[in-house]
Amino acid sequence: MNWFERLLGKQEKSGATAKQRLQMVLIHDRADVSPGLLEQIKDDIIEVIAKRLEINPDNVVVNLDNTAQESRLVAEIPLLQQNGRRRATVQ
């Protein structure tokens, strides 16, 4: 769906929605990691990092990423800006 259709308030076709939802749910099914477990892992990571670095817990994102070969846990943890330096991301 392009921006123009979005602007017109058009709804995405249900077939496409079905595919996206399936892809998301299967990432969790295949890795046997529930969204709840992912939340717990995220909280743990925040706790560890926050001991040493300044971060905003609200900006931390932990996701499962699946390819045919492997599943990986991807964490994005933006550090709070210091002295005008660019934001760093730990992956």
Added chain:
Amino acid sequence: MGKTTVTANIATALAMLGKKVVAIDADIGLRNLDVVMGLENRIVYDLVDVIEGRCRLRQAMIKDKRQPDLYLIPAAQTRDKMAVSPSDMILVCDELRQEMDYIIIDSPAGIERGFRNAVAPSDEVVIVTNPEVSAVRDADRIIGLLEAEEKGPGRLIINRLKPEMVARGDMLSIDDVLDILAVELIGVIPEDESILISSNRGTPVAMSGLNGSSASQAFRNVAQRLQGETVPFVDLTPKRVC
């Protein structure tokens, strides 16, 4: 999702190709393959009778008189689900292998004993799914279990596809499903009233071929692909004669 209908039709279509075929209903307690095949009035012995030694295997094989070499071994209706074990199924199938070209086993729904009974003796697994979120998710789980049992990944039948809905974007397409499941496709069965009409009459659509039904052709194509032939997939673009 339509496993019993698919089993009945694949078994029938293979028999129509001149193969010796036996279909086994592995759904203990929920017998149904007999009615779909129209053989319900001829049951004397069932699978559990064979396993518990009350009859010989031959006696439990109901011959479909409409085909030269098509048989059904019905499930037991009222017994304990645990009456059949995976090793029982392997024994029964080993005996059947001697004289049959194909043994088609109808697995019950779920991932418990009945599923393991159906998978244990199999050389190849065909997974039947519908183009629906819930069905595709289940199929993914089944594929995972098959791989764990070293029976996988299996080949896929997409059942009850509605080409008009796919065309307007309101149904997962064949490519969508294959993208997600990443298994080999062996058949696409269009939604077709003639399947229900044939089931009503107890004549699998592969045999009745009602009004040149596209589903009938689709099932016969699956049988040919199981035989190792390359058969192009029926064009399911809407508003065209398939």
